[in-house]
Each structure stands twice: as C-alpha cells, then as structure tokens.
Amino acid sequence: MDMEALSSFISIVEEGGMTKAASVLHISQSAMSSSIGKLEKELGAALFDRGGKGLQLTMEGEFFLTWAKRLVSAIDEGKRSVQEAITKKGIVKIGTFAENDGIYYLVSAFCKKYPQITVYLYDRKSIWADFLSSDLDFFVLPKNECRGLPSVNVARRKNLYVLMGSGHRLAKRALIQLKDLQEERFVFTASADGKMDSMYTYCVEHGFEPRVSFLCEGVESLLDIILQTGAVTLVYNTFRQFRQRMDGLSAVPLDGSSRENTEIVLAWRDGNDTNPLADIFKDFAVNYMEREYRR
Amino acid sequence: MDTREMEVFLKVADYHSLTKVADELGMTQPAVSAIIKRIEEFAGTPLFIRRGRRFMLNQAGDSFYCTAAAICVNVNHIKESFAVGYSNSRELIITMKIHSDWLLRKLDEFTAEHSDIGVTIRPSDDENRRSRQPWISDFSVMFKYDIQGMENIPIDAQDTLYVILPIGHHFAGREYIYLDELQEENFVFSWGGSHTGYDSSYSACLNAGFLPKISLVTDSAKGKYACIQNGCGIGLVYNNEMAVPSRLHDCSLVPIRNVLDRRTICIAWQSGKLSETGRVFLDFMQK
Numbered sequence: 095m096d097m098e099a100l101s102s103f104i105s106i107v108e109e110g111g112m113t114k115a116a117s118v119l120h121i122s123q124s125a126m127s128s129s130i131g132k133l134e135k136e137l138g139a140a141l142f143d144r145g146g147k148g149l150q151l152t153m154e155g156e157f158f159l160t161w162a163k164r165l166v167s168a169i170d171e172g173k174r175s176v177q178e179a180i181t182k183k184g185i186v187k188i189g190t191f192a193e194n195d196g197i198y199y200l201v202s203a204f205c206k207k208y209p210q211i212t213v214y215l216y217d218r219k220s221i222w223a224d225f226l227s228s229d230l231d232f233f234v235l236p237k238n239e240c241r242g243l244p245s246v247n248v249a250r251r252k253n254l255y256v257l258m259g260s261g262h263r264l265a266k267r268a269l270i271q272l273k274d275l276q277e278e279r280f281v282f283t284a285s286a287d288g289k290m291d292s293m294y295t296y297c298v299e300h301g302f303e304p305r306v307s308f309l310c311e312g313v314e315s316l317l318d319i320i321l322q323t324g325a326v327t328l329v330y331n332t333f334r335q336f337r338q339r340m341d342g343l344s345a346v347p348l349d350g351s352s353r354e355n356t357e358i359v360l361a362w363r364d365g366n367d368t369n370p371l372a373d374i375f376k377d378f379a380v381n382y383m384e385r386e387y388r389r
Numbered sequence: 390m391d392t393r394e395m396e397v398f399l400k401v402a403d404y405h406s407l408t409k410v411a412d413e414l415g416m417t418q419p420a421v422s423a424i425i426k427r428i429e430e431f432a433g434t435p436l437f438i439r440r441g442r443r444f445m446l447n448q449a450g451d452s453f454y455c456t457a458a459a460i461c462v463n464v465n466h467i468k469e470s471f472a473v474g475y476s477n478s479r480e481l482i483i484t485m486k487i488h489s490d491w492l493l494r495k496l497d498e499f500t501a502e503h504s505d506i507g508v509t510i511r512p513s514d515d516e517n518r519r520s521r522q523p524w525i526s527d528f529s530v531m532f533k534y535d536i537q538g539m540e541n542i543p544i545d546a547q548d549t550l551y552v553i554l555p556i557g558h559h560f561a562g563r564e565y566i567y568l569d570e571l572q573e574e575n576f577v578f579s580w581g582g583s584h585t586g587y588d589s590s591y592s593a594c595l596n597a598g599f600l601p602k603i604s605l606v607t608d609s610a611k612g613k614y615a616c617i618q619n620g621c622g623i624g625l626v627y628n629n630e631m632a633v634p635s636r637l638h639d640c641s642l643v644p645i646r647n648v649l650d651r652r653t654i655c656i657a658w659q660s661g662k663l664s665e666t667g668r669v670f671l672d673f674m675q676k
Contacts, residue, residue, distance in 0.1 A: 137468065137471045
C-alpha cells in the first residue's frame with residue numbers, strides 16, 4: 095500500500111475534490127487519480143461514490159478514512175521518534191576498570207549538559223578480560239591495558255596513599271613507610287574470580303606481607319570497612335577527589351611509591367558503532383579533559 | 390513509500406542480511422539494497438550499521454522498526470477487513486495494557502447506546518517487537534504512573550488483592566487472609582510488565598516479606614486459572630480483573646488483608662490526535 099496515496103485520499107476528502115487536492119499536494123490530477131485507483135483495486139472496494147454530483151465517500155471510504163488518518167499520523171510520529179533517536183536521547187554505557195574518581199566529575203558534567211541522555215556507569219572492577227565483546231561504549235582503564243584502542247587521558251597514577259579512618263594512630267603522619275604497617279590489619283578488594291587487587295601485589299613486591307583481615311569484592315564495602323573498623327588499605331592518588339570531600343577518612347602518602355607513573359584513560363571502540371550518542375560523549379570528554387589539563 | 394518496501398526493511402532487520410532476504414523474496418541483492426536506501430532516505434537517516442556481512446539496526450533503525458512494523462500490521466488488518474467485508478466505518482480501538490472489568494461494562498453501555506460504533510480491543514505490547522504499536526489505537530488503558538505526557542482520565546483502581554484457591558484447600562473457607570500466611574504455597578503467576586518480570590502481585594509477596602515459590606508462569610490468564618483448578622498451585626488476582634476468576638468452578642476467592650498498594654488505572658490518549666469516534670467515547674465517559 096502506497097503511503098502517498100493515503101495522503102492523497104485524505105486531501106481529496108478534506109479539499110472536497112481531486113482538482114483542489116492535486117494542486118495542494120503539487121501532483122498532477124492524473125497521477126492522483128491513478129494512485130486512488132490502485133488503492134481501490136488493492137482494497138477491492140470503491141472508496142468514492144462516483145455516480146451523482148460531487149465526490150461522496152462510500153461506507154468503505156468512511157472506514158478507510160479513519161484508518162488513513164491513523165496511518166499518516168503514525169508515520170509522522172515515527173519520523174519524529176527517529177529524529178529523537180539520533181539526537182540526545184538514549185543511553186551511554188561506561189565501564190570503569192581502574193580506580194579514578196575523576197570519572198565522576200566528567201560524567202556529572204556531561205549529565206548536567208545533556209540531561210536527556212542516561213549514563214550507565216559500571217563502577218565495579220569485575221572481570222574485564224573481554225570488555226571488547228561487552229556492549230559498553232567506553233572503558234576507563236590503565237593505558238597499558240587498553241590494547242591500542244583510541245582513548246583520551248583522564249588521570250595519572252603517580253603514587254600511593256595509605257587510606258584509613260581519621261581516628262587511626264597513623265592518621266596524622268606526613269609520610270608512612272611500608273614497614274610502619276607491619277601490625278596493621280588490611281582490607282583489600284578481590285574480583286569475582288579471586289584475583290587480588292594490585293595493591294596487595296605491590297606490597298608483596300616490596301618485601302612486605304600485609305595482614306589481610308578483610309577481603310571485599312567491590313569498592314563500596316571498602317569504604318564501609320575502613321570507616322567502621324581499624325583496617326587500612328592502599329589507594330592510588332586517583333582516589334583523591336572523592337576522599338577529600340568526605341569526613342572520616344585520612345590518606346597519608348606512602349614513601350617510595352612515587353615511581354608509579356601510569357596513565358588512566360577513557361577508551362572506546364574504533365569504527366562504526368550502534369550508538370550515535372557515544373560520539374557526543376566522546377567529544378565532550380575530549381574537550382573536558384583538555385580544559386582540565388590546562389588548569 | 391510503499392508497505393512492500395517496509396516489509397523488506399523489516400526482513401533485513403530480522404535476518405541481518407541482504408542476501409537472505411533477496412533469496413527469500415526472489416529479488417536481486419542490488420534491488421534489496423536500493424529499497425533499503427530509499428527507506429533510509431524516507432526516514433531521514435541511516436538505519437543500519439555494518440558489522441562485517443551483517444546488517445544491524447542502529448538506534449534510529451530500532452525506532453523506525455517499530456513504526457514500520459506497526460504500519461505493516463495495520464495495513465494487513467485493513468486489507469483483511471475489506472476482504473471479509475467488515476468495514477464498519479466507525480471503529481474505536483483500545484489497547485488494554487491493564488485489564489479493567491469496569492471499563493468493559495462501560496463499553497457494553499457505550500456500544501448499546503452507539504450501535505454504529507464497533508470496539509476493537511487490542512492486547513498490550515508483548516516482547517515481540519513486531520506487535521509494539523504504541524500509537525495506532527485511540528485509547529490505552531494503563532496505570533497512571535506509566536502515562537508519559539498523554540492526556541488521561543482515571544477510570545478504575547487496583548487496590549484489593551485476592552487469592553484464588555482450589556476447593557479443598559485448607560484456607561478455602563476463610564473470610565480473609567494475610568499474604569504471608571501463604572508463603573509455603575506454590576504459586577502460579579502471569580508474566581507482567583513490571584521490573585520483576587511477573588505481574589504486580591509478585592511484588593506484593595516481596596513486600597509481605599517472602600519470595601513466593603513458583604510452580605508455573607504463563608502468559609495467559611486462562612492458562613493460569615485452568616492450572617490452578619487442576620491443582621498446580623494457588624494464584625493471586627487483583628480486583629480489576631475479577632470477572633473470570635470469580636466464576637471459576639472448584640475455586641474460591643479469598644480477599645487479602647493489608648496489601649497496601651493502590652494503583653490508579655487510567656484511559657489515556659495522545660492529545661490532539663483523537664479520532665471522531667474517540668471524541669464520542671470521551672464525551673460518553675465524561676458523563
């Protein structure tokens with residue numbers, strides 16, 4: 095069924111005749127007549143009463159008129175939805191595989207600017223071995239793990255801090271040595287597959303066996319445990335912004351950890367992708383980080 | 390733009406391939422490709438992305454799929470109507486996302502008063518993309534919280550929950566019952582649109598403090614009742630759809646105390662897009 099024929103049909107009824115309708119729609123009368131004829135043939139019924147004066151609708155024509163209006167309205171609505179789909183409405187998915195609270199600032203700024211776009215932020219450092227086959231649009235991870243994907247720098251890991259409750263005996267120190275932590279109870283995160291976070295490895299590599307009292311799977315529990323027990327942990331400097339806006343936590347630099355120097359990047363898949371909003375986020379992120387670095 | 394071209398688009402979207410569609414329809418691949426191009430011009434934007442040999446819908450394509458599917462389904466409906474000679478000129482179309490006994494009784498009065506208007510009841514959308522037709526009906530019956538910017542009037546409320554018990558069940562003679570007394574039972578649920586996946590009575594169980602044991606889930610109310618009658622388990626039903634369960638043989642309905650949900654049921658329509666029969670119905674409803 096030809097959609098233009100529907101518009102012609104509606105126009106003929108509204109304008110009261112084919113001549114006027116054809117001129118309103120800028121098509122020839124013969125073209126219009128032939129498309130109505132095709133429509134009637136397709137439906138197997140006459141839509142107009144051709145005997146007598148003027149153009150009268152048959153009963154079938156009345157029935158079809160309501161439908162024609164509904165269909166034309168549906169097409170208009172459909173075109174509008176398509177436009178909406180390609181502009182600023184929908185979902186962007188970001189997975190973070192490296193601790194960096196700068197991402198919250200980037201995402202918040204983005205959400206403020208584009209409130210109709212919903213961001214799904216997956217903050218759990220779960221098994222990401224094959225993030226490329228996930229449906230995430232963006233990944234936050236250390237540059238050396240991003241397998242050559244296009245990316246923009248978002249943070250730099252420079253050194254470690256010992257994170258503890260602000261009532262802890264070491265909380266007022268200016269600097270801490272690993273050996274000062276011999277008697278401390280530690281909390282570390284471990285991923286679902288049992289892989290310990292790299293902080294534990296760091297300790298071991300530097301000849302220090304931490305006493306692990308708590309293991310949690312995910313950053314939420316980590317903060318709770320530190321606030322409510324005497325346990326401590328190690329975090330990168332990239333955790334700075336969040337903890338500075340919170341009471342009850344203290345972070346003291348760990349001596350000797352400043353040889354750390356890794357970029358954390360926001361990476362994305364190259365090439366044509368299903369999500370047009372990803373480009374919007376990407377451009378925003380690039381501009382945002384440029385302004386950040388200029389500060 | 391012809392519906393035949395839209396059908397081709399839908400097939401390409403379903404099969405992810407131009408060649409498969411060309412083979413099935415006995416067309417050449419370039420012919421199918423030309424149709425896709427015309428559809429994309431009509432929609433005003435690319436609708437597919439290529440992943441190697443596969444054609445995947447992008448976000449705009451996903452949206453246009455619903456439109457194309459709705460148009461095609463309705464055009465087939467129109468042709469069917471003409472083929473069987475049914476062309477009642479005045480048709481009122483209502484999508485029942487939520488069942489309302491009260492509305493059906495009202496429609497009975499309405500059709501008695503307006504004998505030239507025929508009412509078509511459409512079921513709610515299901516998971517099948519092809520039957521998603523959000524706008525080709527005059528009215529939708531839905532929960533008030535689901536209405537997004539449409540004009541609406543409240544018509545009914547879902548506020549009492551009943552349990553359907555097979556006769557002989559030890560609770561069958563009760564005047565009323567508390568939901569948590571049923572926690573050891575096996576339940577029969579229907580699929581529903583809520584975030585739990587089941588109909589909203591499932592959440593009522595969660596709120597009462599237990600996770601119901603489920604023996605059967607079905608997508609038809611009839612199936613649910615039939616299985617309950619056959620001893621498959623017990624079921625829950627709200628006051629807005631009691632017409633069938635209250636008439637079941639070998640079942641008794643016991644009201645549940647203390648279920649505090651109350652959801653308003655409304656009839657909703659797109660403002661400015663009401664058909665003539667729609668207006669007549671609204672006037673009737675507002676009396």
